[in-house]
Amino acid sequence: MDLAIETTDLIKRYGSIVAVNHLNLKVESNTIHGFLGPNGAGKTTTIKILVGLLKPDGGRVTVLGEEVQGDNPDVRLKIGYMPELPRFPKHLKGYELLDIYGKMYGISTQERKIRIQRVLEIVGLKGRERDFIGEYSKGMQQRLGIAQALLSEPELIILDEPSLGLDPAGMVEVRGVIKEIAKEGVTVFLSSHLLYEVEQVCSHVSIIHRGACLASGRLEEIIAKISGPVMLEVELAEESEDVFEVLKNLPFISKIQRENKTLIIKLETTDDVRPQISQAITKAGGIIVYMNMKRRGLEEAFMRLIMKS
Ligand SMILES: Nc1ncnc2c1ncn2[C@@H]1O[C@H](COP(=O)(O)OP(=O)(O)O)[C@@H](O)[C@H]1O
Numbered sequence: 254m255d256l257a258i259e260t261t262d263l264i265k266r267y268g269s270i271v272a273v274n275h276l277n278l279k280v281e282s283n284t285i286h287g288f289l290g291p292n293g294a295g296k297t298t299t300i301k302i303l304v305g306l307l308k309p310d311g312g313r314v315t316v317l318g319e320e321v322q323g324d325n326p327d328v329r330l331k332i333g334y335m336p337e338l339p340r341f342p343k344h345l346k347g348y349e350l351l352d353i354y355g356k357m358y359g360i361s362t363q364e365r366k367i368r369i370q371r372v373l374e375i376v377g378l379k380g381r382e383r384d385f386i387g388e389y390s391k392g393m394q395q396r397l398g399i400a401q402a403l404l405s406e407p408e409l410i411i412l413d414e415p416s417l418g419l420d421p422a423g424m425v426e427v428r429g430v431i432k433e434i435a436k437e438g439v440t441v442f443l444s445s446h447l448l449y450e451v452e453q454v455c456s457h458v459s460i461i462h463r464g465a466c467l468a469s470g471r472l473e474e475i476i477a478k479i480s481g482p483v484m485l486e487v488e489l490a491e492e493s494e495d496v497f498e499v500l501k502n503l504p505f506i507s508k509i510q511r512e513n514k515t516l517i518i519k520l521e522t523t524d525d526v527r528p529q530i531s532q533a534i535t536k537a538g539g540i541i542v543y544m545n546m547k548r549r550g551l552e553e554a555f556m557r558l559i560m561k562s
């Protein structure tokens with residue numbers, strides 16, 4: 254497994270506050286990885302350590318195969334970074350801002366022209382680059398922040414709360430941009446306190462609380478692992494003892510609750526077994542008029558996890 258980010262026992266204190274507490278984090282390359290946690294969980298602090306803006310008090314950090322201890326220019330150039338709530342000078346035009354960043358990255362004049370056009374396209378700001386940043390909506394400013402982070406053609410892009418302060422339409426825009434970036438083969442690591450956002454855009458997630466990682470892995474696996482059993486509600490055209498007997502013997506069903514024509518089935522598996530169940534019911538002479546799988550989402554799983562710890 255190729256890792257874009259790895260932290261081992263990472264620690265960061267601000268005086269007596271332990272912001273990051275033995276954090277172990279693994280981010281696979283070529284994924285969109287959500288760094289999810291409530292406000293104050295330690296996301297921004299961790300990200301600042303990853304990009305070399307803060308020095309850890311303990312533990313190890315490896316980014317793109319290189320160890321990070323404070324600023325490491327070799328690694329910095331391979332990472333795109335958008336800070337939490339980026340605010341740019343309003344009197345500059347979008348293009349001017351990107352050109353300044355391009356110069357800072359040491360990109361030649363010729364190459365800057367090409368790259369600026371490319372990133373403008375990715376973030377959907379083409380045609381607006383000659384407007385003043387002061388005239389941009391918050392969503393556009395956020396997308397300009399992402400464009401800035403993409404300019405050095407990084408292998409890894411780290412976005413700290415990319416949809417903070419955006420309205421729903423702005424959030425959709427930013428999500429679209431994130432998916433575009435991932436298609437280009439860039440690893441995306443984004444922090445968020447919004448579960449819904451992570452669920453919409455990420456393939457992987459690490460849940461952080463009080464500076465430590467509570468769960469990490471593929472999104473569906475995390476949901477399955479922490480959200481408990483899946484329930485299936487089936488309504489039959491008529492009550493049937495035969496159907497009940499057949500279902501009872503299926504290995505992936507652990508419990509059936511009967512309420513007249515409705516069966517509430519508790520599943521042992523997180524696989525989608527609706528076809529097998531439907532087939533078994535039909536075979537036993539039953540007719541399904543309604544079926545609904547109640548799979549709990551990340552929101553509920555997240556709350557349970559946070560409450561337990
Ligand atoms: N510069 C700082 N000085 C003192 N405490 C800080 C500072 N920055 C963050 N903290 C504290 O560290 C903890 C983690 O903060 P932060 O990393 O910003 O969390 P998040 O980004 O998940 O909201 C919080 O308790 C916060 O109040």
Ligand SMILES: [Mg+2]
Pocket residue numbers: 296297298337414
């Ligand atoms: Mg933060």
